[in-house]
Amino acid sequence: MRPLEIRQFPCLSDNYGFLVHDPESGETAAIDTPDADAYLAAAEAAGWTITQIWNTHHHFDHAGGNAALKAATGAKITAPAYDRHRIDAVDRWVEEGDEVRLGDHVADVRYTPGHTMGHVVYHFASDGIAFVGDTLFALGCGRLFEGCPADMWQSLSRLRGWPDDTVIYCAHEYTQANAAFALSVDPENRALKRYAEEVDARRAMDQPTIPTTLGIEKAANPFLRADDTGLARSVGLAGADPVAVFAEVRARKDRF
Numbered sequence: 001m002r003p004l005e006i007r008q009f010p011c012l013s014d015n016y017g018f019l020v021h022d023p024e025s026g027e028t029a030a031i032d033t034p035d036a037d038a039y040l041a042a043a044e045a046a047g048w049t050i051t052q053i054w055n056t057h058h059h060f061d062h063a064g065g066n067a068a069l070k071a072a073t074g075a076k077i078t079a080p081a082y083d084r085h086r087i088d089a090v091d092r093w094v095e096e097g098d099e100v101r102l103g104d105h106v107a108d109v110r111y112t113p114g115h116t117m118g119h120v121v122y123h124f125a126s127d128g129i130a131f132v133g134d135t136l137f138a139l140g141c142g143r144l145f146e147g148c149p150a151d152m153w154q155s156l157s158r159l160r161g162w163p164d165d166t167v168i169y170c171a172h173e174y175t176q177a178n179a180a181f182a183l184s185v186d187p188e189n190r191a192l193k194r195y196a197e198e199v200d201a202r203r204a205m206d207q208p209t210i211p212t213t214l215g216i217e218k219a220a221n222p223f224l225r226a227d228d229t230g231l232a233r234s235v236g237l238a239g240a241d242p243v244a245v246f247a248e249v250r251a252r253k254d255r256f
Ligand code: ZN
Pocket: 057, 059, 062, 115, 134
């Protein structure tokens, strides 16, 4: 099987758009639809035709371009079943354990409530690639608009079980601000310090910090480390339950 090809491009103020292409079948999936025009331009530049749209959640900067992109391409839309009442133009509703296909490449649908209660992520396990929407960010995680800390900690804990070399495509370029916050709660973390320096260097050259990999996030992202004793101590919760540590870290980030 030939490897998937991916195009990543900025959309709106700080979103990334992603196109995933299977060169054998010619199928191309748009991951979310922040901006239909940007997706059409990226597809044309690559010489690809968008045949599918996969939504991670219902927010406007993820599903707002569904109708326009479907009208322009005829693409079939896959979206989380929980969001039946609030995502447009969908052909297939998916939930935990479902599979979506791009030619012979298979992505597992993983249900990750927290940022919203419908959020799903798409994991091409055999390809080592995941599209995680607003669940996991580089050095951060999505704000808890709908779920509670226990929901999000459970969702992130499941993603943490993927192999360390999994390439993680997050939907926003928030990494530099996330790094400043992460250092405030985990100041002695050497992997984090190195990572933050690299992020500063990339941003100074106007380069993206996405994709990231799960291994570096496990070492440096405080939202994946709520069960780390050092982090718990650092936020004044030595010995506390990981959900309590996660809730405290998330609350601090909301105020940061
Ligand atoms: Zn969102």
